[in-house]
Amino acid sequence: DAKTTQPPSMDCAEGRAANLPCNHSTISGNEYVYWYRQIHSQGPQYIIHGLKNNETNEMASLIITEDRKSSTLILPHATLRDTAVYYCILPSAAGNKLTFGGGTRVLVKP
Amino acid sequence: DTEVTQTPKHLVMGMTNKKSLKCEQHMGHRAMYWYKQKAKKPPELMFVYSYEKLSINESVPSRFSPECPNSSLLNLHLHALQPEDSALYLCASSQLFARGGGNTEAFFGQGTRLTVV
Numbered sequence: 001d002a003k004t005t006q007p008p009s010m011d012c013a014e015g016r017a018a019n020l021p022c023n024h025s026t027i028s029g030n031e032y033v034y035w036y037r038q039i040h041s042q043g044p045q046y047i048i049h050g051l052k053n054n055e056t057n058e059m060a061s062l063i064i065t066e067d068r069k070s071s072t073l074i075l076p077h078a079t080l081r082d083t084a085v086y087y088c089i090l091p092s093a094a095g096n097k098l099t100f101g102g103g104t105r106v107l108v109k110p
Numbered sequence: 111d112t113e114v115t116q117t118p119k120h121l122v123m124g125m126t127n128k129k130s131l132k133c134e135q136h137m138g139h140r141a142m143y144w145y146k147q148k149a150k151k152p153p154e155l156m157f158v159y160s161y162e163k164l165s166i167n168e169s170v171p172s173r174f175s176p177e178c179p180n181s182s183l184l185n186l187h188l189h190a191l192q193p194e195d196s197a198l199y200l201c202a203s204s205q206l207f208a209r210g211g212g213n214t215e216a217f218f219g220q221g222t223r224l225t226v227v
Contacts, residue, residue: 032213043114043200043218044153051213087152093207096141096160098216100152 004088009105012082018075020104022088025069033064034091035073037084038103044087047073078108111136116201116219124227125191131222133184133201141207142184143216144176145200153200159184160206191226198223 005023012018024033034049048055048062050071055062061074075082087103114135123129133142141160145153158166159178173195175187184201204216 034215036216038153041198043202043220044216045218046215049213049215085152091207096158096204096207097155097166098143098158098202098204099155100145103152 004090004101006086006088006102006104008102009107011107011109012075012078014080014108014110015077018078018082018106018108020073020075020086020088020106021070022073023070024088024090027068027090029068031090031092033062033068033071034089035060035062036087036089036100037082038087039081039084044100047086078106080108080110082106083108112217114201114203114217114219116199116222118222119220120223120225122225122227123188123191125193127191128187128189130188131186131199131201131224133186133203133219134182135203135217136182137203137217138181139203139205139217140181141204142178143200143202143204144184144186145202146195147198147200147221157186188224191224193226196225 032051035047036044038044048060050062064071085103085105087100091098117132144156147153155168156170157176162178173190177185198221200221202216202218205214
C-alpha cells in the first residue's frame with residue numbers, strides 16, 4: 001500500500017487558516033487522497049477527498065500537487081472545535097483496505 | 111440515517127469472560143471494518159468484511175472472532191482476552207471501494223471502550 005507522511009503535531013491560532021501537509025510520494029495513478037479527523041474520544045470523521053483536482057467543501061479545501069506526490073488540507077478559519085488528529089489516507093481497493101498512519105495532532109489556540 | 115451504532119459504549123471484562131461487541135449500520139454499505147485503538151495511537155485495522163465475507167484479517171489473535179450475520183450487522187466476539195487488549199474498538203462501514211480506492215467515505219461509530227481486568 002502507498003504510504004503517507006505527516007508532521008506529528010502543529011499549533012494554529014483561532015481564526016487563522018491551518019495548512020496541514022501530507023507527503024504521498026509513492027501514490028499510484030488511480031489512488032485517491034482522503035482526509036479524516038478524530039476529535040478526542042470520538043470515532044474518526046470524514047473531511048474531504050480528491051484524485052487530481054483541488055476540492056472544497058463546507059469543512060475544508062484540499063490542494064493536490066500536479067505530480068500528486070503531496071497534498072495540503074486547509075482549514076480556512078480554524079476554531080477551537082477543530083482541535084483533533086488529522087489523518088491523510090490512501091484507501092486501497094484491494095480488499096477494501098482503509099489504513100491509518102500517524103496523523104497530525106492539531107491544537108487550535110485562542 | 112448516516113450512523114454507525116456500536117454497543118456497548120463501555121465494557122469491563124475478566125480474562126476468562128466471553129463477551130461480544132456489536133455494530134449496526136443501515137446505509138446499505140457492503141464493507142464493514144473493525145479497528146483497535148490504543149491511547150494516543152492511530153486506529154489499527156483488524157478485520158474487513160466485504161459482502162458479508164471476511165476479506166482482510168490483519169493477523170489478529172484468535173481470541174478476537176469477527177462475525178457478519180447480515181449486511182447491516184457486525185459482531186466481534188471476545189474470549190480469553192489479556193489486559194493489553196484494553197483499548198477503544200471502532201467499527202466503520204463504507205461502500206465498496208472502486209478501483210483506486212475511490213470514491214466513497216467511511217462512517218465510524220463512537221467506539222466501545224474495553225477494559226480487561
